[in-house]
Amino acid sequence: MKAFVINAFGPADVFEKVEMPTPQAAAGQLLVQIAATAINPLDYKLRRGDIPAFTHDFPAILHGDFAGIVSAVGAGVQGFAVGDAVYGCAGGVRGRQGALADYMLADAALVAHKPQNLSMAEAAAMPLVLLTAWEGLIDTAAIKPGDRVLVHGGTGGVGHIAAQLAKWQGAKVYTTVGTAEKAELSREYGADQVINYREQDVASYVERYTDGVGFDVVVDTVGGETFEQSLLATRVGGRIITVLAMGKLDMTVAWARKQTVHCVNMTWPMATSVGMEHHGFILREGAKLAESGKLRPLLDSQRFSFSEVAAAHVYAESGQALGKVSLTRD
Known part of the structure; x- marks a missing residue:
């Protein structure tokens, strides 16, 4: 062959x-x-x-x-x-x-x-991104109807599937993107509200969409600085799903706000x-x-x-x- x-x-x-x-x-x-x-x-x-x-x-x-x-x-x-x-x-x-x-x-x-x-x-x-999003949102975070779920990278591989799964589960779905074109696409793939991260900082969109409380679940598909922003965007006692928990990460905010961080690595069964x-x-x-x-x-x-x-x-x-x-x- x-x-x-x-x-x-x-x-x-x-x-x-x-x-x-x-x-x-x-x-x-x-x-x-x-x-x-x-x-x-x-x-x-x-x-x-x-x-x-x-x-x-x-x-x-x-x-x-x-x-x-x-x-x-x-x-x-x-x-x-x-x-x-x-x-x-x-x-x-x-x-x-x-x-x-x-x-x-x-x-x-x-x-x-x-x-x-x-x-x-x-x-x-579909397979890898579906498996990753499912393990994070369904198996681990156990999202439920009415949860406010923020997905970083709404048109990315894991992001666009995560948004659709969250929508299927009855969550209110928010996504972040960097362009108007991606914003329109993200709405077609599950997002109820789309946030342009180039135009709004974390504090601004947390205040606008959650009255400053924070999201119930945040999906970090990017890692690095986005992981730390995810902690700031999550409510006290909320859940963060990360698919790229590599390198040195500051968990101070997660500890202070009693948050739970879930790491997803779908390659483990293979x-x-x-x-x-x-x-x-x-x-x-x-x-x-x-x-x-x-x-x-x-x-x-x-x-x-x-x-x-x-x-x-x-x-x-x-x-x-x-x-x-x-x-x-x-």
Whole structure:
């Protein structure tokens, strides 16, 4: 099979096109013929070597998100058959082959049937961000109807899915964005109120939208300074979800205001094989929401093929994309 691999950490042009043996499905596994994948920040961080402990051994096939057709079913697998259209996030990290290839081995527990109303490219854009947003808002923060939920980065990968999940749960949804174009998009993807962070500081929008009390739940999809701003935006006793709790973080405000900080790392089941079945459950629930019109992925208008993976990574890292950057197999 054809695959795009890295044999060392480096810039986007480190990818090499190679021929590799097609893997065989073992017990509990599916062999999926890949149709599409999508780029998450995790993918280019792994390529650069930012998180070496989580990287697949060289030659490494990156990318966890995929959509495709089941080509073979391993022993003991139930609920899937050859020819099924599926999606998931099942590789590209520590010992698991990724999706930048003709075929990918995936633990069946990490896979679900593709939403019928989504294209392969659309479905491939959903898994990682859906799993992250669900683990944060549904599993951990346990949001409920009437909660005021602030999502930073309303048109980002995790952000636009988090906003839609919060809306589905009956929350009042607020998002932050940096442009008028993104504000309009964010309203289309779940936001009740959109805040331009370039025009309003934290104190101003907390006063305007919560009478100075603060939001019940804040989702930090950016990290760094935004994490500290999230603490200031959250009410006393409120909850903060962060997907990028890296480096040194000042927790003084969280302590003083009795807040709870939840860290989400959806790669853990892939890296450890612990909790994989729950990921399959989330993907099945996400497919139902997509098919009922309550959840849809935001894809950037610029599309790429697998052979253009270097250009796709450059574009994704540039910060110019509106939504997810997708790639379809040549």
